[in-house]
Amino acid sequence: xxxxxxxxxxICLFSASIIFGALxxxxxxxxxxxxxxxxxxxxxxxxxxxxFSFALDPLGFLLSSIPLMLxxxxxxxxxxxxxxxxxxxxxxxxxxxxxKRLLLIQLPSGIFEIG
Numbered sequence: 001x002x003x004x005x006x007x008x009x010x011i012c013l014f015s016a017s018i019i020f021g022a023l024x025x026x027x028x029x030x031x032x033x034x035x036x037x038x039x040x041x042x043x044x045x046x047x048x049x050x051x052f053s054f055a056l057d058p059l060g061f062l063l064s065s066i067p068l069m070l071x072x073x074x075x076x077x078x079x080x081x082x083x084x085x086x087x088x089x090x091x092x093x094x095x096x097x098x099x100k101r102l103l104l105i106q107l108p109s110g111i112f113e114i115g
Contacts, residue, residue, distance in 0.1 A: 060114050062092055
């Protein structure tokens with residue numbers, strides 16, 4: 001539609017202005033942007049999401065997303081256990097309810113048929 005065309009045109013214009021500004025003003029080099037970068041947390045997130053993707057079909061949505069949430073809450077940005085455990089259960093259960101009951105989206109239930 002016409003509105004999407006206008007939004008796409010604005011995005012292209014904004015992108016062009018950012019590229020033009022970067023080319024004319026210069027800036028930090030590529031190597032300087034990666035100095036002192038800590039890779040442990042991004043790699044840990046990649047490992048957690050990879051394990052989640054392998055566990056999703058056999059275990060189902062709920063049994064794979066609850067441990068994922070707990071790992072992310074405790075390892076990435078440490079949250080105390082009294083807060084991490086309820087969030088790790090409530091957030092996936094809430095998402096499951098919205099996706100399965102309200103939007104009627106079929107989620108993997110796994111070998112235990114939970115969810």
